[in-house]
Amino acid sequence: MNLKDIFEKLYKAYGPQHWWPAETPFEMMTGAILTQNTAWSNVEKAILNFGGRLSPEFVLGIDTEELAQIIRPSGFFNQKAQRLKHLAEWFKIYDFDIDRIKSLDPESIRQELLSISGVGPETADSIMLYAFDFPYFVVDAYTRRIFSRLGFELPDGYEEIRSLFENSLERDADLFGEYHALIVRLAKEHCKKVPDCSGCPLSDICRYKLKADVRK
Ligand code: SF4
Known part of the structure; x- marks a missing residue:
């Protein structure tokens, strides 16, 4: 077979x-970080804690410690707060514009994602696939x-x-x-x-x- x-x-x-369960591409990207080493139910609790404010601008605008408290249910929250900040900083390079990213060379985008601290191949490919629609398994x-x-x-x-x-x-x-x-x-x-x-x-x-x- x-x-x-x-x-x-x-x-x-x-x-x-109907994957990935997220309202926006950035929520998907956030989920890809938060799901590292934890069950999805904990990610859901962390996402709910944003109270509808989850956006890259919000992540960049708040203190890392405050962000860590919001995502606390997902575990490893200090580490993950830093990772989220780094991911949002990377996203800002493209003005948070998903269509712009989709128009670029996927392999370069993947390499950029992999260069972000705490983003390994599984996280990078989840983002490539579910946030940007690039065919990466x-x-x-x-x-x-x-x-x-x-x-x-x-x-x-x-x-x-x-x-x-x-x-x-x-x-x-x-x-x-x-x-x-x-x-x-x-x-x-x-x-x-x-x-x-x-x-x-x-x-x-x-x-x-x-x-x-x-x-x-
Ligand atoms: S549960 Fe896993 S091991 Fe069992 S039949 Fe299905 S694929 Fe095979």
Whole structure:
């Protein structure tokens, strides 16, 4: 089974996921920072604490300590407040203009994002994909876990796994965005740390499940 077939199976089972859950591109970018090392429910609490004021201008205008208190529910709040400030400073270079960013060379934009302290490849690619609609595949721990269990020989490095997905699929931002969201859904509902394979939409093609059945 190839990566597109797996996408089709997941999409058939779960339908569209309407990601990323954010009102504006900057809220999305903020969420990408806040979700580092924490559950999404904590990010939601932190976003609510902005009380509708979340904007790059607001982030740049308030004290880092005050910002840290607003985002406190997301954990590592001092560190994340600094990261948000740096991200907003970068965004200001483009006058907070998403369309301007979208018209530029994506690889340069990605390199700029990666040069911001605290923005690694997963965060950068989430922003590339969900805020700017650039077709970059987001690789996370769920992706590694699910595809290893399915039986794929995944390379070790982030960039190599990203290339594997991007080169095996049509390079399309909508497809990549939906695929990543479906991976997260599967990981939360079935392919948890201890997998719950009963009812999993991929159980008929999964090597882990096959081996577990043989052992029974
Ligand atoms: S069958 Fe089990 S191990 Fe395989 S993808 Fe589904 S939940 Fe994960």
